Amino acid sequence: LIFVLIATMAVCFCINWGGSHTDPKALLIGWLLPTVPSWGMTQAVSAIGAVIMPHNLYLHSALVLSRKVKRSSSHRVHEAIRYAQIESAVALASAFVINLAVVAVNSNKFYSRECAAQ
Numbered sequence: 001l002i003f004v005l006i007a008t009m010a011v012c013f014c015i016n017w018g019g020s021h022t023d024p025k026a027l028l029i030g031w032l033l034p035t036v037p038s039w040g041m042t043q044a045v046s047a048i049g050a051v052i053m054p055h056n057l058y059l060h061s062a063l064v065l066s067r068k069v070k071r072s073s074s075h076r077v078h079e080a081i082r083y084a085q086i087e088s089a090v091a092l093a094s095a096f097v098i099n100l101a102v103v104a105v106n107s108n109k110f111y112s113r114e115c116a117a118q
Helices: 003-017 023-032 039-049 055-068 074-110 114-115
Strands: none
Touching: 003 039, 023 074, 055 074
16 A cells, blocks of 8 residues: 555656656756755755655664564575665665655756745
């Protein structure tokens, strides 16, 4: 059920992203070479605080602890680590795409000197 809700949210934000007229070249340049103009520091710090969520670290540590692994078997430990890496990578990649869509949808609205001055 939770996966369906998250997938629905991701699809909705990606559809909105498609209609937001975001400049893909500027998005790619900003993603590869991030810079923050002096007037945009408040928005950047706010976005980082909203996007980088400390509870992700807590959830991933709970993911590792929830596996009952026979620690005397190195094969089982390596297998558990491999699956934990896969699950973490999928969760973080999904969160990255959703957060990118959220920021891109709203970028045309708040990325300006006028908005920063308010």
